[in-house]
Amino acid sequence: xxxxxxxxxxxxxxxxxxxxxxxxxxxxxxxxxxxxxxxxxxxxxxxxxxxxxxxxxxxxxxxxxxxxxxxxxxxxxxxxxxxxxxxxxxxxxxxxxxxxxxxxxxxxxxxxxxxxxxxxxxxxxxxxxxxxxxxxxxxxxxxxxxxxxxxxxx
Ligand SMILES: [Fe+2]
Numbered sequence: 001x002x003x004x005x006x007x008x009x010x011x012x013x014x015x016x017x018x019x020x021x022x023x024x025x026x027x028x029x030x031x032x033x034x035x036x037x038x039x040x041x042x043x044x045x046x047x048x049x050x051x052x053x054x055x056x057x058x059x060x061x062x063x064x065x066x067x068x069x070x071x072x073x074x075x076x077x078x079x080x081x082x083x084x085x086x087x088x089x090x091x092x093x094x095x096x097x098x099x100x101x102x103x104x105x106x107x108x109x110x111x112x113x114x115x116x117x118x119x120x121x122x123x124x125x126x127x128x129x130x131x132x133x134x135x136x137x138x139x140x141x142x143x144x145x146x147x148x149x150x151x152x153x154x
Contacts, residue, residue, distance in 0.1 A: 037117055040143050041099060047146040060088045062148040064101065064138035076127035079103060081138040083122030083148075090122050090142065098122030101140045105133035117143070130154070 049059045061084040069078035083090040083098050090098055094117045101124045102112040111126040122140055137151040 037099065037143075040095070040117060041141070042144050043142070043146040045146040047148050055085075057088055058145070060085045061090050062140070062142055062145055064140045064148065064150040066136055066138050066150055066152050068136065068152075068154055071130075072127060074127075075129060077130050078125060079128050079136060080125045081123065081140070083140050083142075092118055092121040094118040096142070096144050099141045099143050101138060103128070104135075104137040104139070105130055106135055107137065108133075 047062065049055045049063065055063070063083075063085045065082045065085045067080040067082075069080065071077040081101055081103060083101070092098065092115070097117045098115055098121070099117070100112060100114050101122060103110050103124065103126060105128060110128045111124065113124045115122065133154065135151050135153055137149060139147060139149045141147045
């Protein structure tokens with residue numbers, strides 16, 4: 001078997017980490033939670049909704065749902081991210097969970113959270129200084145189903 005074929009098969013099985021979030025590299029040595037559960041993280045492939053007009057339940061379950069709320073008197077805007085969309089919420093168990101969420105304003109990281117398997121669900125709320133940003137992007141990792149992102153214009 002050629003090397004490329006072997007890599008494709010590993011990637012299809014989710015056994016090959018083809019990409020890692022910036023979080024993983026930056027904080028690996030600082031974050032005990034992430035390091036502790038690293039063996040449970042089986043998939044670091046970037047995933048995409050195949051047909052955005054007709055997303056599957058599995059795709060909706062992994063899509064970060066971004067909500068922009070009010071701006072407070074200090075000039076910070078409340079941003080909430082939930083996994084997933086349309087009431088199809090991603091589970092949180094010891095075996096299957098959202099392990100992190102990152103939030104970007106115009107591609108600048110403004111917040112990141114790591115979750116304990118089975119102890120916290122995939123949800124964050126930050127107050128963010130938007131500084132005229134035009135987009136908000138959320139990136140989230142499922143330990144089994146890979147890394148998913150969503151971006152909205154504001
Ligand atoms: Fe999942």
